[in-house]
Amino acid sequence: MAAARRVFARDGFHRAGVANVCAEAGVARGTFYNYFDSKRTIFAAVVEVMMAEVLGVVVPIDVAAPIAPQVVANVERLVRAVAADDVGRVLFSEAAGLDAEGDAALREFYGFAIGRIEAALRTGQALGVVRSGETALTARCLLGLIKEPVFQAALAGEALDVEGLVAAVGRVLRGGILIG
Amino acid sequence: MAAARRVFARDGFHRAGVANVCAEAGVARGTFYNYFDSKRTIFAAVVEVMMAEVLGVVVPIDVAAPIAPQVVANVERLVRAVAADDVGRVLFSEAAGLDAEGDAALREFYGFAIGRIEAALRTGQALGVVRSGETALTARCLLGLIKEPVFQAALAGEALDVEGLVAAVGRVLRGGILIG
Amino acid sequence: MAAARRVFARDGFHRAGVANVCAEAGVARGTFYNYFDSKRTIFAAVVEVMMAEVLGVVVPIDVAAPIAPQVVANVERLVRAVAADDVGRVLFSEAAGLDAEGDAALREFYGFAIGRIEAALRTGQALGVVRSGETALTARCLLGLIKEPVFQAALAGEALDVEGLVAAVGRVLRGGILIG
Amino acid sequence: MAAARRVFARDGFHRAGVANVCAEAGVARGTFYNYFDSKRTIFAAVVEVMMAEVLGVVVPIDVAAPIAPQVVANVERLVRAVAADDVGRVLFSEAAGLDAEGDAALREFYGFAIGRIEAALRTGQALGVVRSGETALTARCLLGLIKEPVFQAALAGEALDVEGLVAAVGRVLRGGILIG
């Protein structure tokens, strides 16, 4: 699994071969198929782990405590999780469009993430700390707000400026962009 | 080209075969290779056209006229362009991670788009209609704000609610999310 | 035909394409097939012309006149004919092993040439100017004596030293190699 | 390798397909590519073995012992080696003109063979058993003397009369053809 993760992160699903994964793991091809049904299967397993890692870092907001720092902390952990180990690269570039099953897993992942954001928005609206308004599309927008800079950094091959990104996201969340 | 666009949009680069493209176009395999060097080549051509379509709908802001409606109109055209014909699906899912050349083209595309957004932010700051602050990461965030809902709609196989999205984006741009 | 000859001489039968021949001749592909049935056909025609050229330069020996100079002159003309225009390259490298028909043509060509040499040997023996002995294999040996240096020059891409070759051949013919 | 040798000998490089080689060997196409990079590669390997076989049978002349029988023995072994297994067919018809690399290998082969002959001629001249005179072209002529009858037999599809050929070559070597 760890070897597969490295190989998929480095080469992507299509350019990576089972042979590469086996070589990286130091086992024979047959051994691979004793543990995984197919290349597709291990990729799905790797992706699932990555999704769990990403979703796992988000901590539910405690409404009794100050909210803003909790949101910031969540965003920061999220960004770090996605930026680590090419997780973003695999999840955002490779996982989409593989096949129906893969897309379903991806939909579930995003559905869960967006659901959490939307729930947070609703709770925030109820508490009066989030502006009222439609939440479904807004949740998707917020997801993109965080995801896109990570994707761009991966595409450019640059390290991500996590603090800067958290600050930028925070600014947009708090006050938008336009004045007046 | 039109046939290839349909096939790549439907099946993706890897699942689509030259045979599929030829069948869709109603020509023989040899005919294909009279016009394109390789499967990779025609995909690059399709992607390039899509990129041009997307970038082409963005009209420079006229600072003499009211700015907000112009921004809204740009966002709306952009969203429609990306949502049409699975452009988003191809550009966001298939084009990334193919090879070095493809990634370079993608970087150029995003670089141009982000550059435009950043320039607009700077101009807006100079005019006093955009809050001051860092612009590079913010530009990426704004790109994600628009891109992600389109991607999600494509992933879910739903039609995109363009007006709703434009409204949601507008809301975030104007006032952010958080109160106080 | 002239264009085909150039192309086949330059590229060989297999690496040359009908497209190359047409480009060299400045005509369209369809035009080519108005005059020749196939690539194989025009190659056969080119080869036939070359064979005729080679065989045509050999002049029957006039037994009334001094014989040695006539033989030398024949060898020299033969060498020049084979060395010119990559004739040797086409005849010796490309024409063999194409298909049954091509091999048959080649057999006829060599059969004729070897027959001429053998007849000359027999006549010479009758006249007492050629040592007695078996003639069939000897004729093949003599053919090789002339052909091989031409082939080697073509393979090495060097110009052939015609005078030197004629002298060397003459020396072997007259006195062999070994002493005593 | 053995199967490939048979197939290349029978069909030639261009008419032989990897499929034929695999069928002859009784293995699947994939198996072939586990051992050889390409059709070109295995052909080069086959040719190399053939070249080594041919060059390997030539034994250096021992100047202390009678020379003529040694030369005859060498020629005989050479002829047998080239005549066996369609070695001549592959080496003389198929190997030439494939590509730059193949021609280079062929040049090396012939260069080595001609070099050996030339060295033998020089040694013979020093020992006074070979007539004085130019050696480079003469060496090529002698090569042709032996090679051509083998080639002709292969082309005609006849078995080669090895003893007759050795005798004919011997006659030419010793006394040439012409009298007086």
Place this chain on the structure above:
DNA sequence: CATGAATGAGCTTTCATTCAT
């Protein structure tokens, strides 16, 4: 008669997967 776009059979090659050891 010249054209050249269209053709499609057939080639080489790849690689996920199997299975006897």
Place this chain on the structure above:
DNA sequence: TATGAATGAAAGCTCATTCAT
């Protein structure tokens, strides 16, 4: 359980040839 040689379906691509214009 680990192995890795063997597998073969399927892909991309070439090029001699045809035929409507």
